[in-house]
Amino acid sequence: QSVLTQPPSVSAAPGQKVTISCSGSSSNIGNNYVSWYQQLPGTAPKLLIYENNKRPSGIPDRFSGSKSGTSATLGITGLQTGDEADYYCGTWDTSLSAGVFGGGTKLTVL
């Protein structure tokens, strides 16, 4: 059971928008930066968002991140079939003195 809670799956049609939620507590999301990762099938994860809402160089602005209280959200607009992947949120948990990930969300682009 993951410290951070994500929906197991989401789906949407090409061109549409989807959001993926990540719920935590005051010891993790509430007081630390959140990052998001995309894992395409058979590959290593890739950083999409860091410090809640910043995109690394090379990540298109179709990907966005936000945080409110003890929850964070990843948004993806203009969905493409190539966006089909597993998405993970992550942060530090101050009480555990450890990093934590969500259980992952599988995105299907119908």
Add this chain to the structure above:
Amino acid sequence: EVELLESGGGLVQPGGSLRLSCAASGFIFRSYAMSWVRQAPGKGLEWVSSIPDSGDRKYYADSVEARFTISRDNSKNTLYLQMNSLRADDTAVYYCVKGGISTTGLDYWGQGTLVTVSS
């Protein structure tokens, strides 16, 4: 170009030990925190351990505390993970990752090395 090349994975019996290494290049290794993240077959990501740039503190997941030791040699641009008392549930792909999960984010990942714990 940032490169992280893990080595040292393989098949080990329960109770055995392995030492993973990660050779880093393309960035100033001594200036960045480093982490290990693992992924069991068909499962999600699990943060394992992190070490800051100076190496003066070490952080571990409860699941590996007292069995695994993270270290770094900044003169060799290399990150290590010593794994002792291995169990079947340690079976996973282990990724060497640049950065910290809640600072700059885990911004570069190695290709991973598979550790299989089985008799």
